Amino acid sequence: MPKGIFRTTEDNAAEIEENLPEEGPTPIPSVTEMRKTDMWVHHMKSILLCNRTTLQEIEMPEGVEDAEVWQKER
Numbered sequence: 001m002p003k004g005i006f007r008t009t010e011d012n013a014a015e016i017e018e019n020l021p022e023e024g025p026t027p028i029p030s031v032t033e034m035r036k037t038d039m040w041v042h043h044m045k046s047i048l049l050c051n052r053t054t055l056q057e058i059e060m061p062e063g064v065e066d067a068e069v070w071q072k073e074r
Helices: 067-073
Strands: 006-008 016-018
Touching: none
Parallel strands: none
Antiparallel strands: 006 016
């Protein structure tokens, strides 16, 4: 079975998992089919300007009460 064939998870469209069909091997497209531009799709929605696909979660320091003010001061 070829490695590298993936699908998005049912719970979260941003997560991917290996596509393991229940019946039979995964069909591999022919070279002629792969030449079609319709066959090529990105599995990630977009890349952010910070070269990531998701935003990094930053923890606020202790003692900060207003998150909006803290973010503007950073």
